[in-house]
Amino acid sequence: MAASGQDALLRVEHLSMRFGGLTAIGDLSFTAARNDITAIIGPNGAGKTTVFNCLTGFYKPTEGSVILTHEDGKQFLLERMDDFRISQQAKVARTFQNIRLFAGMTVLENLMVAQHNTLMRASGFTVTGIFNSPTYARANREAIEFSEHWLEKAGLVDRADDAAGELPYGDQRRLEIARAMCTKPVLLCLDEPAAGLNPRESEDLNGLLLNIRNEQKIAILLIEHDMSVVMGISDHIVVLDYGVKISDGSPAEIRSDPAVIRAYLGVEDEEEAEVVVERAVAAVAKKPAGKKVAAKKPPARKKGGRK
Numbered sequence: 001m002a003a004s005g006q007d008a009l010l011r012v013e014h015l016s017m018r019f020g021g022l023t024a025i026g027d028l029s030f031t032a033a034r035n036d037i038t039a040i041i042g043p044n045g046a047g048k049t050t051v052f053n054c055l056t057g058f059y060k061p062t063e064g065s066v067i068l069t070h071e072d073g074k075q076f077l078l079e080r081m082d083d084f085r086i087s088q089q090a091k092v093a094r095t096f097q098n099i100r101l102f103a104g105m106t107v108l109e110n111l112m113v114a115q116h117n118t119l120m121r122a123s124g125f126t127v128t129g130i131f132n133s134p135t136y137a138r139a140n141r142e143a144i145e146f147s148e149h150w151l152e153k154a155g156l157v158d159r160a161d162d163a164a165g166e167l168p169y170g171d172q173r174r175l176e177i178a179r180a181m182c183t184k185p186v187l188l189c190l191d192e193p194a195a196g197l198n199p200r201e202s203e204d205l206n207g208l209l210l211n212i213r214n215e216q217k218i219a220i221l222l223i224e225h226d227m228s229v230v231m232g233i234s235d236h237i238v239v240l241d242y243g244v245k246i247s248d249g250s251p252a253e254i255r256s257d258p259a260v261i262r263a264y265l266g267v268e269d270e271e272e273a274e275v276v277v278e279r280a281v282a283a284v285a286k287k288p289a290g291k292k293v294a295a296k297k298p299p300a301r302k303k304g305g306r307k
Contacts, residue, residue: 013066014027025047027064028245033236039230057078058083095176097195099173112143156174202229236249
């Protein structure tokens with residue numbers, strides 16, 4: 001459900017983004033609640049990634065405001081902040097459509113890099129770190145323990161010392177999410193995390209995201225085309241078409257909205273669209289609880305992932 005008042009962690013108000021004569025986002029408003037998974041869906045070119053770019057400081061919106069409110073009441077006007085300050089101060093973390101790991105570093109080292117700012121402060125910006133002062137040694141030990149915690153959550157403990165670039169594609173996706181969580185965000189933005197995953201990998205991803213929401217008590221903002229993921233884990237869905245919001249509500253409300261049926265599913269008849277949606281989530285609904293899908297060797301993929 002859409003958040004209101006003090007339940008809203010993120011408020012996007014009348015957001016517009018223009019590139020010359022092209023309006024990528026037009027007067028978009030929505031909210032994301034604390035401890036909820038909010039999905040942004042829509043056809044290709046609907047403006048979903050542009051919304052993320054505005055939220056995380058890669059683009060400066062042409063108009064509108066993006067307000068993030070921490071539990072202590074402190075507010076951050078994200079549209080006025082530099083991208084690195086949005087991550088460091090507002091505590092917004094993001095992953096991308098293309099995997100952006102440090103392929104030559106180990107899995108553990110990738111998670112340690114996410115804690116670079118904390119370790120630099122503890123080292124006195126290198127000076128006390130050189131001599132391994134007690135303060136730095138303690139901070140380094142805590143960073144390793146925190147990294148190991150997220151390796152366990154992501155199911156990657158056995159691969160801690162392997163190069164990140166050698167992991168299977170699905171493991172790399174989960175490592176990216178674990179690395180983002182090592183920054184201790186209040187809002188986690190995931191851009192198509194299920195892209196290119198097989199059914200078993202998608203199931204593992206769903207479990208990780210639900211665990212993050214339920215145990216870490218943070219909000220997740222999700223862009224995704226895989227409807228089995230969207231309908232299976234989302235609390236709230238925002239639908240875009242040509243940069244304009246056409247629907248906003250619960251998964252049940254979205255799947256029966258005529259505007260979504262026409263724009264997103266590409267069919268005019270509502271009953272036909274219901275069939276399309278049901279087929280999209282059938283694999284999840286029919287799967288017996290606890291039954292694992294037999295793993296198949298995935299096709300060779302480029303290390304950078306796919307768009």
